[in-house]
Amino acid sequence: MQGCRLKEEELQAYKDLLREGLVNYTRKAFRTLPQIDKPRILDIGCGSGVPTMELAELSDGEIIAIDTSQTALDRLASKIEKAGLAARVKAEKCSMLNMDFPDGSFDIIWAEGSIGVVGFEKGVKEWRRLIKTGGFLVVHDDLGDLAEKRKQISHCGYELINHFVLSEDIWWNKYYAPLEKKLNEIWTKSKSNRGTIPALNDDQSEIDTFKRDPKRYRSVFLIMKKG
Numbered sequence: 001m002q003g004c005r006l007k008e009e010e011l012q013a014y015k016d017l018l019r020e021g022l023v024n025y026t027r028k029a030f031r032t033l034p035q036i037d038k039p040r041i042l043d044i045g046c047g048s049g050v051p052t053m054e055l056a057e058l059s060d061g062e063i064i065a066i067d068t069s070q071t072a073l074d075r076l077a078s079k080i081e082k083a084g085l086a087a088r089v090k091a092e093k094c095s096m097l098n099m100d101f102p103d104g105s106f107d108i109i110w111a112e113g114s115i116g117v118v119g120f121e122k123g124v125k126e127w128r129r130l131i132k133t134g135g136f137l138v139v140h141d142d143l144g145d146l147a148e149k150r151k152q153i154s155h156c157g158y159e160l161i162n163h164f165v166l167s168e169d170i171w172w173n174k175y176y177a178p179l180e181k182k183l184n185e186i187w188t189k190s191k192s193n194r195g196t197i198p199a200l201n202d203d204q205s206e207i208d209t210f211k212r213d214p215k216r217y218r219s220v221f222l223i224m225k226k227g
Helices: 002-020 023-030 050-059 070-083 120-130 146-155 168-189 198-212
Strands: 040-044 062-067 089-093 106-112 131-142 158-166 219-226
Touching (some): 002 198, 023 131, 070 089, 146 219
Parallel strands (some): 040 062
């Protein structure tokens, strides 16, 4: 059991490293926004906080990062402490389905890969109240139904100020191909049979799904301004 946990921790650390290789897209999205002096940012579905830490460096603002996974939040809390950012970056266990922040609490809401939990239209509609007038919502979501999403953005009271796409090639070359190589290395070093460590098996299953339908994994950053 201890060996399984060590392998899972090794894999999670490597996945964080791969995500760090994609933060240039987080950076690109943030730099689309006008300069805001020390913005208050809500990072919804932060996971282990790779984008959170990048936002902290880019913004010099206050960030509340929320997720429901205590394991992921613990990893983020460790990063925050190590970087000396505890005064302005907080990791909190909170469901996006039950956020009780006051209206107009944030200059920016950031959601990379999380809005699908509630659905795109529901997310942009319900999160709007938390954003200050003239504030921003930045979402990274799958590319599917982009035309419909653009309509929903307008109907929910936002102006779409920019968007850009991450192709399936980006996801394969920067994330899934090196992840598969790492999985094979772990299995080669391990005395366990394939499939006996759930976390590793889940990742291989996701890679196999990607190979069957790569276009499904195209994604888009949408940068919106609250009207």
